[in-house]
Amino acid sequence: MSENPVVDSAGDKRWFSNGCLHKDGGPAVEWYSGYKAWFKKGKIHREDGPAIEYTNGDKKWFIDGEQLTEEEFNNRNLREFMMDHDSDYTPVMCSVCGQIYNGQMAEDKPYSERTTCGNEECISKVKGEIE
Ligand SMILES: [Zn+2]
Numbered sequence: 001m002s003e004n005p006v007v008d009s010a011g012d013k014r015w016f017s018n019g020c021l022h023k024d025g026g027p028a029v030e031w032y033s034g035y036k037a038w039f040k041k042g043k044i045h046r047e048d049g050p051a052i053e054y055t056n057g058d059k060k061w062f063i064d065g066e067q068l069t070e071e072e073f074n075n076r077n078l079r080e081f082m083m084d085h086d087s088d089y090t091p092v093m094c095s096v097c098g099q100i101y102n103g104q105m106a107e108d109k110p111y112s113e114r115t116t117c118g119n120e121e122c123i124s125k126v127k128g129e130i131e
Contacts, residue, residue: 011031013029015028017041022039022042031055035052038051045062045063046063089102094117096122096126097117097121
């Protein structure tokens with residue numbers, strides 16, 4: 001269990017568990033400036049997105065303290081995803097946000113919905129590119 005954050009004089013917050021930076025379900029480091037970093041048992045780690053989000057919008061991906069490129073991270077997620085689902089699932093990566101969805105279900109849908117995860121934001125982005 002993560003406890004309350006340690007807040008320093010600058011307003012930066014850090015969550016610890018057993019003396020290591022650690023937080024489940026959110027960044028273990030949240031700086032007042034907007035910088036965020038995810039940690040698991042002291043190692044920089046995040047499975048559902050970038051492990052570091054910089055104030056300027058830059059992102060970096062880490063698993064168990066090891067840095068991955070965005071592509072390596074997405075490929076890793078795709079592999080894990082396929083292992084979690086049976087064979088009639090056709091994993092397709094959303095062309096906008098990179099999220100993985102079942103491509104089989106989408107065959108009878110219009111192009112904008114077929115090539116995205118179904119999120120309204122993603123659909124409208126693809127529609128906007130066609131028009
Ligand atoms: Zn999407």
